[in-house]
């Protein structure tokens with residue numbers, strides 16, 4: 439194609455572009471490369487139609503005009519939140535299905551209009567609402583995945599100064615339908631919870647990262663006291679002789695210096711978990727019978743994520759998709775409690 443022909447084609451297509459712009463088509467972003475190109479009319483009109491026809495592999499697909507097409511989308515688009523560019527690697531552009539009604543209207547003109555596809559090519563800015571880096575910066579959370587591979591029946595005081603003794607660690611329950619032991623599910627979900635919290639800048643401490651440990655409930659509580667965390671989540675699954683028992687239940691201490699603070703945390707956590715998972719709420723229980731809660735000098739919640747004796751919940755608790763919802767609910771609950 440001669441240079442003159444190119445210019446003529448460019449001029450014609452340029453006129454078409456102006457017509458589209460006059461109709462209010464949202465073209466500013468795709469036009470950006472023009473400022474670095476040689477002239478407005480030469481690159482844009484030819485490269486866009488070529489891109490959509492690429493599978494045809496016509497001789498038209500000269501390497502030269504195709505190049506800016508592959509470079510342009512990779513260049514970072516200015517983010518409206520300039521403080522977080524590094525944390526949001528540029529995503530693959532998503533369809534503008536959620537664009538404003540006016541943008542959608544202008545995105546569906548005549549199908550043979552080569553610029554009809556432009557809005558679909560436009561990148562969208564990813565939502566930052568719940569993945570905002572730094573949302574939990576400065577927050578310290580303790581996670582205690584309940585139980586361990588082998589119970590320890592040696593005894594320890596149920597509370598500081600108490601003469602009542604309980605086993606150091608019980609064996610926990612197990613999935614009546616999946617056969618999976620509770621301690622495995624607890625650790626699985628706890629590790630996912632840690633990752634999700636850390637992604638938001640949270641400082642996370644675990645009482646255990648393996649099932650092959652021997653740490654008593656008293657030791658777990660003291661470990662978190664010494665770390666002076668803002669909140670401890672003790673991750674458990676429930677069990678009942680009643681197969682229909684179900685739902686998420688939170689257990690906190692009834693008395694003690696931080697009992698009211700524990701209640702405040704539980705009241706933030708429970709609705710967030712129920713909303714995220716769609717599970718039933720079993721409620722908030724205030725008890726002074728749990729060693730791990732009684733020895734805790736920091737706000738501490740025993741989270742019963744569901745009943746492994748209930749068929750649906752046993753399967754849910756072992757389903758990665760549902761586990762992710764539980765994690766999401768706990769993260770949102772922590773954020774709500776911490777006012778983040």
Ligand SMILES: [Zn+2]
Pocket residue numbers: 584585610611620674675676
């Ligand atoms: Zn348990």
